[in-house]
Amino acid sequence: MPRYKLTVAYEGTDFHGWQKQEPPDASPLRTVQGVLEEAVRFVVREPVFVTGASRTDTGVHARGQVAAFTSEQKIPVERLPRAITSRLPADVQVRRAEMVPDDFDPIADCMSKGYRYRLAHGCADGGRVPLFDRRTTSWTAYALDLEAMKQAASRLIGEHDFAAFTRVHHDREHTVRSVHECAITPLSTGRLKLDISGSGFLHNMIRIIMGTLIEVGRGKLAPSDIDRIIASKDRTRAGTTFTPEGLCLMWVRYGKVNGEGLK
Numbered sequence: 001m002p003r004y005k006l007t008v009a010y011e012g013t014d015f016h017g018w019q020k021q022e023p024p025d026a027s028p029l030r031t032v033q034g035v036l037e038e039a040v041r042f043v044v045r046e047p048v049f050v051t052g053a054s055r056t057d058t059g060v061h062a063r064g065q066v067a068a069f070t071s072e073q074k075i076p077v078e079r080l081p082r083a084i085t086s087r088l089p090a091d092v093q094v095r096r097a098e099m100v101p102d103d104f105d106p107i108a109d110c111m112s113k114g115y116r117y118r119l120a121h122g123c124a125d126g127g128r129v130p131l132f133d134r135r136t137t138s139w140t141a142y143a144l145d146l147e148a149m150k151q152a153a154s155r156l157i158g159e160h161d162f163a164a165f166t167r168v169h170h171d172r173e174h175t176v177r178s179v180h181e182c183a184i185t186p187l188s189t190g191r192l193k194l195d196i197s198g199s200g201f202l203h204n205m206i207r208i209i210m211g212t213l214i215e216v217g218r219g220k221l222a223p224s225d226i227d228r229i230i231a232s233k234d235r236t237r238a239g240t241t242f243t244p245e246g247l248c249l250m251w252v253r254y255g256k257v258n259g260e261g262l263k
Contacts, residue, residue: 002074003104006084007096008036008052008065013135013245014091018056018065032056032092036067039087043080044071053106053252054113057204059244061136064114064251066106106252112180114197114250117210121217122190137191138210138246144217146186151223152216153182153194156209156230163233165209166202167241175202175233184213204241211239
């Protein structure tokens with residue numbers, strides 16, 4: 001049966017994350033997977049299960065989430081984005097559709113993911129607090145030392161045990177991950193972005209990294225403290241889990257699957 005790969009964008013403010021949540025004694029929560037699956041089912045006229053590459057948290061956005069489903073219908077892929085998007089709410093869009101091998105798994109076949117975190121800083125007087133982009137930009141009252149943050153961010157690159165950068169009761173078998181890029185870049189006065197990519201990320205990992213880098217930017221931690229935090233494997237040594245609205249899944253990349261190159 002044909003298998004389809006979708007590139008999906010969404011503004012995550014009004015979603016309870018990507019993954020479907022159906023409490024036994026309550027109505028299902030509004031999730032991206034839930035509304036997308038409903039739209040796909042309407043278009044293909046059959047029950048389908050839509051799998052996503054990343055379980056983004058409540059309030060987190062995506063420009064390049066990857067999802068996949070299998071259908072008995074062979075549908076021209078150039079028609080799918082418009083057809084599915086027409087059945088979606090305004091805060092979700094299907095940007096692209098492709099045919100993929102029937103064993104393509106958006107989770108298991110993923111080689112790397114890239115996220116961006118946007119932050120306004122020095123917002124103590126209120127005038128710099130995000131307004132028109134408040135749903136996609138986090139903020140802090142503190143003015144930050146970006147050079148110190150850059151040094152600290154570079155220490156996170158490589159393969160490490162990131163147990164200190166995830167919630168205490170995580171559900172993963174191990175906490176070792178490879179970070180390929182971790183870079184702080186100024187955008188404008190009082191604005192910065194964190195670009196981070198890697199083989200995969202733990203629950204809340206990027207938000208905890210951002211909270212820790214903010215502590216460095218405030219002078220509460222030194223860049224060299226990052227090494228000690230990693231070595232400690234102790235969640236209490238890292239910074240706070242910062243707010244979700246600044247975080248966006250930018251892309252998901254794949255290697256060769258059954259001889260076919262997948263981005």
